[in-house]
Amino acid sequence: MGEGDSRELDIVPARDARLVFQLRVRNSASKNSPHRLSRTSTAVGVAGYTCDAYRWPMMGADQISLSLMVRHKLPASHPALAGVSVAAHMVLLDRAGSPAPSVGKASAMDASDSISGGCSLRATREDVEKFCVVDDYFVLLCSVDIVTTMGGNKPSSAPAPLNEEELTDLGHGLATMLDNLDLTDVRFDVDGESFSAHRLVLAARSPVFRAELYGPMAESKMTSITIHDVKASTFRYMLHYMYHGSLPNSDEKGEDPLSAVDHQHLLVAADRYGVERLKGLCERKLCDDFTTVDTVVSMLALAEERACSKLKVRCFDFLAKGENFKMVGTTPEYLHLMQSIPSLMLQVRNRFNFNIAHPDVIMNPPSTD
Structure with a gap:
């Protein structure tokens, strides 16, 4: 699979938005060549970073898979990039030019040594053509946030605190x-x-x-x-x-006015609108205060969907303690999650060293000794 004609993908800078741009995709080109990889790239306005947009090959023409990958000229593990976080977002625009988050499913990418961060989006072509295609093109609104949380001469999208x-x-x-x-x-x-x-x-x-x-x-x-x-x-x-710059304070009884479900919904909204600090705040709150037998499955699903690595680790650590896995691992909710996301089931196997012959068979939890 080689790179496709650059005319299939076209990055269009948005007005007055340094790190926000539109990705225009020619529908007919991607439909006629569903098994071909196409790529285009742009600088994202911060020294050393570039953003590559890909249309990935699919098994058939009825699915569309796109992604943004943000890279730096230095490897992500380089000390000069310590404290720099990168987040990318994608949302399809409807025919009127408004965001259509219900069309397709977007998910964040975890950073690796070669990728600082990114986002992927998958949608059915039927929905895209029904709601988004105009003059043989559909458009995605994309944004890249690069935030420095430590001092030094590192790129930053924010002024001094x-x-x-x-x-x-x-x-x-x-x-x-x-x-x-x-x-x-x-x-x-x-x-x-x-x-x-x-x-x-x-x-x-x-x-x-x-x-x-x-x-x-x-x-x-x-x-x-x-x-x-x-x-x-x-x-x-x-x-x-x-x-x-903060969430509502505790009520008169000292209780948090936001429940675990409130924090989960808020994390999704913060991710959707690119409010990264709020997303991080919700993730920390879920890790610290709301990880229970009743919530761990929904939080593990959320962590996988929204690329919340800290929350995923917290869920795994919770399941590894005492009787927690025995109480959770046989529930219909847990079994459904493992069957619907095979990659997550593999992570659970590797994390707990399980030897599961069938996803419906849950072995004993790991020893806590």
Whole structure:
């Protein structure tokens, strides 16, 4: 399989968005040559990084598989890149130019020694042609976030951090604007509720909102936007984080107002809109406070789907303790997860040194001695 004609894939920079671009794919070319690998690439606006876009060969013409791979000229394990995190996002645009997250399934890629990060998306051609193809092309909105969490002369997409007093003042000012609906200029209709917000705040927090509200898409000219596939409570918590830089505090009884399910939904929304710090916050909270016999299967599925490596390790560690695996490993939910994701079942085998002849047969858990 060689690389295809570069005209099949075309990267188009989005207006005023350094790390946001559109990937245009010629539908007929990918349909007529489903077994051919096609590739195009671009610099992502930060020194040393490039982004390669691929259309991968499929078994048939009825499926589409695309990915972004972000690379640096240095290997990912190089000390100069310590503390630099890379995240990529892809979402198909519908015929009106709006994000269509219900078409296809996107998932993040774990970093390796040769890849700093990335994202893949798989969809049925029937859905893409029904909702997304215009003039023989379908378009994906792509974003790449590169954030430095340590000092040094490393590439960074963020300015120097503010001190604690400055952050407090800024957070209080933004929260007051949100609470009083002061100068809001966009409204979101989510799951039967309306939320008013400020375009600039959302654009500063989310590369997806930045492209949606200030790019060439239809939403940039709209004052009311409908969001699908997100619960109203989840959107409210995400807005709270965007303005406060934190999630709601504990209630009067000292209990966390967000449940494990709330944090899971919020992690998915943060991943969808590229709010990486919020995604990391939710992942840490799930690891620290919400890993139980009742939640570990859903969290393991979430960790696999959203490439949350820390959460996956936490789930494996939980299952390795005491009687936990005996209680979880025979449940219908666990068996269904292992059968639906064979690669995850292989990881469980390797992690626990199981010798499972059939996925329905669960052997004894590992010794905790």
